[in-house]
Amino acid sequence: MAKRIDLKDVDIYYGAFHAVQNVNLTVIPRSVTAFIGPSGCGKSTVLRTLNRMHEEIAGARVEGEILLDGENIYDRGTDAVAVRRTIGMVFQMPNPFPTMSVRDNVVAGLKLQGVRDKKKLDEVCEASLRGANLWKEVKDRLDKPGGGLSGGQQQRLCIARAIAVQPDVLLMDEPCSALDPISTLAIEDLIADLKKEYTIVIVTHNMQQAARVSDQTGFFNLEATGKPGHLVEIDDTEKIFSNPTQQATEDYISGRFG
Amino acid sequence: MSTVTGADLERPASEPPTRRISLSRRIKDNVATVLVSLAFLIAVVPLVWVLVTVVSRGAPALFSADWWGTSLSGILPEEYEGGVYHAIYGTLIQALIATVIAVPIGILAAIYLVEYGRGALARTTSFMVDILAGVPSIVAALFVFAAFISILGAPQSAFMVSLALVLLMLPVVIRNTEEMLRLVPDRLRESAYALGIPKWKTILRIVLPTAFSGTVTGVMLAIARIMGETAPVLVLVGYSRAINYDPFQGNMASLPLLMYSELSNPEAAGQYRIWGAALTLIIIIMIFQVGASLLSRFSAIPK
Amino acid sequence: MSERIEQRAPGSEGEEDPIVPSSSPVPESTPRRAPSSRRGESVFRFLASGSGVLVVAAIALIGLFLLIQAVPSLMANNANFFTSPEFSTGDANNLSFGIRDLFLVTVFSSVFALVLAMPVALGVALFLTNYAPKQLSRPFAYVVDLLAAVPSIIYGLWGILVLAPAIEPIARWLNTNLGWIFLFRTGNLPVLSGTIFTGGVVLAVMILPIITAVSREVFAQTPRFQIEAAKALGATRWEVIRMATLPYGRSGYIAGSMLGLGRALGETIAVLIVIRASTSPMTFSLFDGGYTFASLIASAASEFSQPLPTGAYISAGLVLFVLTFVVNALARVIAGGKVNG
Secondary structure (H helix, E strand, O other): OOOOEEEEEEEEEEOOEEEEEEEEEEEOOOOEEEEEOOOOOOHHHHHHHOOOHHHHOOOEEEEEEEEEOOEEOOOOOOOHHHHHHHEEEEOOOOOOOOOOEHHHHHHHHHHHOOOOOHHHHHHHHHHHHHHOOOHHHHOOOOOOEHHHOOHHHHHHHHHHHHHHOOOOEEEEEOOOOOOOHHHHHHHHHHHHHHOOOOEEEEEOOOHHHHHHHOOEEEEEEEOOOOOOEEEEEEEEHHHHHHOOOOHHHHHHHOOOOO | OOOOOHHHOOOOOOOOOOOOOOHHHHHHHHHHHHHHHHHHHHHHHHHHHHHHHHHHHHHHHHOOOOOOOOOOOOOOOOOOOOOOHHHHHHHHHHHHHHHHHHHHHHHHHHHHHHHHOOHHHHHHHHHHHHHHHHOOHHHHHHHHHHHHHHHOOOOOOHHHHHHHHHHHHHHHHHHHHHHHHHHOOHHHHHHHHHOOOOHHHHHHHHHHHHOHHHHHHHHHHHHHHHHOOOHHHHHHOOOOOOOOOOOOOOOOOOHHHHHHHHOOOOOHHHHHHHHHHHHHHHHHHHHHHHHHHHHHHOOOOOO | OHHHHHHHHHHHHHOOOOOOHHHOOHHHHOOOOOHHHHHHHHHHHHHHHHHHHHHHHHHHHHHHHHHHHHHHHHHHOOOOOOOOOOEEOOOOOOOEEOOHHHHHHHHHHHHHHHHHHHHHHHHHHHHHHHHOOHHHHHHHHHHHHHHHHOOHHHHHHHHHHHHHHHHHHHHHHHHHHOOOOHHHOOOOOOOOOOOHHHHHHHHHHHHHHHHHHHHHHHHHOOOHHHHHHHHHOOOOHHHHHHHHHHHHHHHHHHHHHHHHHHHHHHOOHHHHHHOOOOOOOOOOOOOOOOOOHHHHHHHHHHHOOOHHHHHHHHHHHHHHHHHHHHHHHHHHHHHOOOOOO
């Protein structure tokens, strides 16, 4: 069920502003693809186009093709809601529904799909929380509000919520940037586990994190402020960090700019 | 650790790359869209209906020669003659006096809440502003009647009406000013303090002018709100068919009071005057409303 | 070092923000400040605080003066103030007045108006925040706000002269077909227009803008991250509203409705014009007539000459004041910090 994503000649615009230029890449199933690059290079923008979340910003539009197992998710007949149902997302800031209990947060997506069977919901809830490495910590307070957990726990709750609907792809937009080092480690371990089942795309500011968790890494850059961002290169993580093809990548990784 | 996730549970054997949303969910979503749009239409209907009624029935009076320049003094109930300038004057002068009293108090109270107020007194004040905003106009009128007319022995007059209007205006002025003051960035205040300018001068010279146009907008909206008030004029001043310039003595007409008293006029000319006065009142209120919203366009505070 | 911090902590925790820059006038410590400036500061501070206190005092004085004026009449009252349905003040030496029917008509008409206005206001607020195209949202909101700008006397005139005849067929249909429900049976009026039903519809129109305005404001504040969380799960527009907007905005919607209720309870002139007086007590039918607190006071306003009868009306006004105070205070408590105004 883990699916492959191909981006072909993708250009992204916000109104008249050309945000990202001519991206071509392939996200491989059951692996972790990391996007790195300086601020404003468009890596988060590209990530948000993968489940059409960028449409939330007025005037945003995409040219080119984004194929999910060969089907263009921007086809006229395809509904953004259906796309998001298939491609889960974890955000920079943990965003559990504050009024819902831990349990209701996890099964929120399933309930949307009309699953009412309490036994099934409980099963999925436990499985997802175990999958997110959170079960042991919250099993005694499933009925407490999700907003009462610590930041790291909230983020794992959001991951549990995302995997509870069995998505084909999991997008993570800097999922650790608001967390402490220990929580970050917990999430990174979790990512390593999750890739056995899911296709994962992660945006990160932290190069060490990209090196630790990903199988392939794409480096985004922009020539100057106001110019569109573009993909400099994408390759096996090991190769990017040891022997990149492009000088710009090497400069960024060795900390010579950015 | 093993990843026993929801993925292990049953799912359909074959499926398209993006899954369809179920029919019932789509129906619910569409029904909601229809209902919500319908609600907006329902809200617009009475507005249009009222405005069309007032304009169509009130327009004839406005085009008569005497409407804007004479009073109803000496006009018989059944005569299609006379005008309402005495009532326009009353409406405007009562609002003006109320504004003159309410605006300084309101702005000062807002300054207190934003710049000085701390602790229990400020919380109480803020709470009471909300309560005052909910005080019915008839209660405000009764209060003025009880305090000034019954106990202090003041005569009924337009001024008493203005006092009741002050109570109705204050919360609107305070809340609007407060909001504008809070929009003034703290760095403006801090840069003034750093120059050794005392706090009160900072407020008067820097904070208030920055918030000025927004405050004026709030005042105009408050005026628009009180000009249509009928309950205070019913309780606190007698109706006069002739002009009375003195707000401190004697009966004085105002547009709402004129409409109310013509309501007991059985002649067709009464209807003519009621709707004419209604349209006149709406036009005056609209002038303030539109003025306020034009001003608010220019009231953006520099960031 | 750490000990000193610990010692300071308990003292500085309870009081609110002693370190906010604006709360302590920075130039205070400047030694070369002119004395006139210090006097200016204290005068200005006094004026500002005084105005704040004045608002608090105004509320207290309203209650106090109404009470002072009401007590003598209440002492001279021959009827039970709370349970008597009659309100007769014609003979100053034989006052007999009670607020039972005033209270019932006031609450009945206001609650009916609320029942009509709440769902529409919810729909309008959601339409403005979640459905209307972005460029049209503001002008549309302005249109709804204009409803609040129309004076209540005009609503009253429109209500009795235009709306009442138009909705009389509906009233007749309800009365004929659903008359077995107590709400729709024939009331204490010989006709079906100028009833609580008519008045409630007019009141609903009048309180619609305030409920809408408050709800709209709170709905619009729904944090983006909550909306995105719902969307990322594949929620439809309506489901996003159910999962994010409504849980966040529920308290604001209820608070707005309470404010609307407060407005309806105190509405005077429109009710006075629209709802007919009735000689017999109310029967809990929507087709009853009668007086509300406010409309009764306004109807008698021209006869406020003798102190005792006037005091009877003032005592009714005092009850209305307390009623609206409670409703508005509740609204504020429910809203928490989300609603301003």
